[in-house]
Amino acid sequence: MANSAQTQELVYLVTGGCGFLGEHVVRMLLQREPRLRELRIFDLHLGPWLEELKTGPVQVTAIQGDVTQAHEVAAAVAGAHVVIHTAGLVDVFGKTSPETIHEVNVQGTQNVIEACVQTGTRFLIYTSSMEVVGPNIKGQPFYRGNENTPYEAVHRHPYPCSKALAERLVLEANGREVLGGLPLVTCALRPTGIYGEGHQIMKDFYHQGLRLGGRLFRAIPASVEHGRVYVGNVAWMHVLVARELEHRAALMGGQVYFCYDNSPYKSYEDFNMEFLGPCGLRLVGTRPLMPYWLLVLLAALNTLLQWLLRPLLLYAPLLNPYTLAVANTTFTVSTDKARRHFGYEPLFSWEESRTRTIRWVRTAEGSA
Ligand SMILES: NC(=O)c1ccc[n+]([C@@H]2O[C@H](COP(=O)([O-])OP(=O)(O)OC[C@H]3O[C@@H](n4cnc5c(N)ncnc54)[C@H](O)[C@@H]3O)[C@@H](O)[C@H]2O)c1
Numbered sequence: 592m593a594n595s596a597q598t599q600e601l602v603y604l605v606t607g608g609c610g611f612l613g614e615h616v617v618r619m620l621l622q623r624e625p626r627l628r629e630l631r632i633f634d635l636h637l638g639p640w641l642e643e644l645k646t647g648p649v650q651v652t653a654i655q656g657d658v659t660q661a662h663e664v665a666a667a668v669a670g671a672h673v674v675i676h677t678a679g680l681v682d683v684f685g686k687t688s689p690e691t692i693h694e695v696n697v698q699g700t701q702n703v704i705e706a707c708v709q710t711g712t713r714f715l716i717y718t719s720s721m722e723v724v725g726p727n728i729k730g731q732p733f734y735r736g737n738e739n740t741p742y743e744a745v746h747r748h749p750y751p752c753s754k755a756l757a758e759r760l761v762l763e764a765n766g767r768e769v770l771g772g773l774p775l776v777t778c779a780l781r782p783t784g785i786y787g788e789g790h791q792i793m794k795d796f797y798h799q800g801l802r803l804g805g806r807l808f809r810a811i812p813a814s815v816e817h818g819r820v821y822v823g824n825v826a827w828m829h830v831l832v833a834r835e836l837e838h839r840a841a842l843m844g845g846q847v848y849f850c851y852d853n854s855p856y857k858s859y860e861d862f863n864m865e866f867l868g869p870c871g872l873r874l875v876g877t878r879p880l881m882p883y884w885l886l887v888l889l890a891a892l893n894t895l896l897q898w899l900l901r902p903l904l905l906y907a908p909l910l911n912p913y914t915l916a917v918a919n920t921t922f923t924v925s926t927d928k929a930r931r932h933f934g935y936e937p938l939f940s941w942e943e944s945r946t947r948t949i950r951w952v953r954t955a956e957g958s959a
């Protein structure tokens with residue numbers, strides 16, 4: 592918890608503070624931002640775990656609200672020094688309509704920006720995504736690229752489209768005058784695939800493996816590298832950016848940063864096995880067990896089934912043409928921009944990130 596001997600003067604707002612990443616950001620802020628006086632957590636669904644945070648030296652204010660409602664956002668932002676906007680609809684499985692994804696991710700972000708401008712909040716950090724860049728619809732590899740690597744970022748899927756639009760809004764808002772006459776300072780963080788405690792898809796794979804008698808079947812070639820980053824390090828990057836944005840506004844304002852750490856470069860499935868293996872699962876096959884064309888066919892069939900069944904039930908399997916393309920296209924980052932601009936070093940080593948994640952998967956065992 593914050594050291595109360597230091598001056599506690601700052602008010603932070605975390606939107607989406609009850610999500611997978613948001614909870615880690617919230618806990619990290621309470622542990623590592625000693626200047627915090629009040630932490631506001633704004634989310635559509637508030638978690639019961641928030642109660643335990645309310646006994647510490649920092650005032651924790653839970654706000655149940657919707658980013659698509661401009662007046663709710665403005666009320667939450669008023670008086671905050673820093674906004675970390677991590678709320679978003681993460682849906683690549685067709686659970687929600689494209690319109691809703693746009694409304695939450697794009698209009699919601701616009702509401703956050705306008706709230707900052709109207710109420711005089713100067714520092715805004717946006718949780719963007721690697722998907723703003725790629726993989727693109729052509730399936731071109733992005734091999735250990737950085738923030739300046741040329742890449743044709745073309746999207747069709749509603750989720751990456753919405754993240755790209757929202758990121759652009761945030762970056763273009765940098766320098767806008769906020770109430771009181773000072774400029775807004777914004778920047779965007781682009782995590783690759785986040786893993787760690789609370790990662791729902793990891794749990795889904797784990798339970799799928801248990802149902803299949805402790806086995807998972809390789810579908811993606813081991814040579815396809817998929818970027819992954821530990822949630823604690825992503826949270827730490829948010830905390831650092833929030834702290835440094837004021838002092839390095841000229842350097843950091845309007846910038847994007849990939850989120851990275853020392854997690855190894857592996858395929859999506861091989862990487863998951865770093866955690867699922869020690870929990871008793873086995874990945875069968877050194878090569879994909881099915882030909883790629885069959886996976887493409889199955890993915891297309893899933894889309895058709897989703898459409899046919901929609902009037903009756905929500906059918907949203909992990910495999911669809913989009914998730915197959917993302918999993919099957921190399922996309923990894925190698926950069927030190929965050930270190931150069933704001934002194935970021937990963938807080939958690941790969942070994943620690945791995946241990947913590949394995950421990951979490953094991954405890955998640957009972958919740959099948
Ligand atoms: N999970 C990843 O691998 C990953 C990778 C890159 C970027 N991101 C980004 O990180 C952010 C957090 O993702 P996550 O994985 O923690 O997702 P999540 O779904 O666990 O968390 C999102 C949170 O936003 C809240 N939310 C959704 N709609 C809202 C609304 N209308 N108003 C207020 N709150 C709302 C949800 O209730 C949830 O608590 C997202 O912006 C996502 O695009 C995630």
Ligand SMILES: C[C@@H](CO)CCC[C@@H](C)[C@H]1CC[C@H]2[C@@H]3[C@H](O)C=C4C[C@@H](O)CC[C@]4(C)[C@H]3CC[C@]12C
Pocket residue numbers: 681683719720721722783784785792810811817859860909910913914915917918
């Ligand atoms: C073909 C299957 C065989 O096992 C594997 C399907 C895996 C997919 C469900 C996931 C592969 C890559 C994931 C995405 C990636 O890690 C990055 C993302 C960015 C972020 O902003 C949101 C989540 C996601 C799109 C993530 C979603 C799940 C995958 C597509």
